[in-house]
Amino acid sequence: MASSLIECVANFSEGREAAVVAAIERAIRSAAGGVSVLRSEMDSDHNRSVITFVGPPDAVAAGALRAIETAVERIDLRKHAGVHPRMGAADVVPFVPLEGATLDDCVAIARQTGEEVWKRLGVPVYFYEAAAKSPDRRLLENCRRGGFEDPRLAPDVGGPALHPSAGACIIGARKILIAFNVNLKTDDVQVARDIARKIRASSGGMPFVKALGLPLADRGLAQVSMNLTDFEQTPLHVVFDAVKREAAARGVEIAGSEIIGLIPKKALEDAAAHYLQCENFESGLVLENRLAES
């Protein structure tokens, strides 16, 4: 395993033309230095795709730049329609630290990539989350409000006018995110909404937890759909137990849970150690971890 690894979870405003997404993937894979594409998902309702790739910092930065370049060439937002909010052809590009990398490393890569995107492609850039240049730009939603009409909403690099066909690009750095849903044995979506409100950070619940209550109409269940933005501060098992406890308080059982996308092994190790009440757990007790170190 390389000594330092970065992940990039790039979102593009194309979820219908498979050839375009394939071209972006090829561009990523063509980056020198060894980039692995771990996942590639297309959603035609959202008209959006998400490509997750991993590698050493320089290789991931090069892959991201090539991906953005291809998206700018192939995607014309003037012809684009979809239910998801979007601002650019290469819409949102966060860099995430994995083994041996820090959030600061990812901020540096995000900033450098942003400069290149404006200089080489003429696409203005907003920086968000840890890469934001001001506190009010940390939230992705706030960057989406940007535009050239209001100078306070101007891009961080380039502009103020957006690129005619490719809009702007929102580039950032963040910790790894866990998308985790808990399904409730009830068709009453209000129960899921109440639990979501109780546990999420924005309503005074647990820090680093975003949550929504949704209906799962096809299964006759309600779902608490969550993003955990810092599982080391607010662990997966703590969130699961909180949902279970809140559901029980409302007389509702858990039907099951789902992990969306990929989950870091540490979140599972921590959950196992918690439930097994393991007194001496540390990552080096795991055979495969010991092997990777040796």
Added chain:
Amino acid sequence: MASSLIECVANFSEGREAAVVAAIERAIRSAAGGVSVLRSEMDSDHNRSVITFVGPPDAVAAGALRAIETAVERIDLRKHAGVHPRMGAADVVPFVPLEGATLDDCVAIARQTGEEVWKRLGVPVYFYEAAAKSPDRRLLENCRRGGFEDPRLAPDVGGPALHPSAGACIIGARKILIAFNVNLKTDDVQVARDIARKIRASSGGMPFVKALGLPLADRGLAQVSMNLTDFEQTPLHVVFDAVKREAAARGVEIAGSEIIGLIPKKALEDAAAHYLQCENFESGLVLENRLAES
């Protein structure tokens, strides 16, 4: 990560002279083909050491042979005393399949290593567990009864006389073993013994579970000390829940648990998925697993 990995958990009858154990470790590391020593433990009461090493099959076989050779040269059982039963300088040498290897691969390595040990070192060999040549030799304890007085107890290779200073060597193949203890909030060791009897395979409990009740005098607790010999058949979390349930039935709480040695990641992934009630869990959802495959 290599395409096929084997583990060897070699037990030597020397737990007091660090220089001897260090010489055995050096012999292992000198094997061609890349062997990693993951753990090395010495126990002076038992006068015994355990060295765990991993690598591609040929390299691990070569490392094991060199280790046995060094132990035969450096350890004289005629001068040996300790509380642990032992039969040889290189006492017990099991091979364990890890990624990409099967138990049959390990049987082949065990048999070949046994032939070499007799041919090159003049030390007779017993084969145990999956490498046993007859069902009554599968249990390690049965091999320990061996000796040259009774031809029915003769070694599988070489002999019938044991090596004058190095005795015999018991070589085998087995699945990976999880050593796991659960500590009970009681100083009544009988509770731990009752639970051990209830859950272990030998008294009609769960298959692939060995268990003993022990006092933890220094902490004023009782302990259910277990070996899980096939965690894929009888998972770690199933065993933990059974101990917890049996303890609760006796009005006793769990103080905590301990993992002894190393644990395969799959046992923890399975436990986490179980407790989190994850409907869609599979190993490929773990970021690091996906990376290793890519």
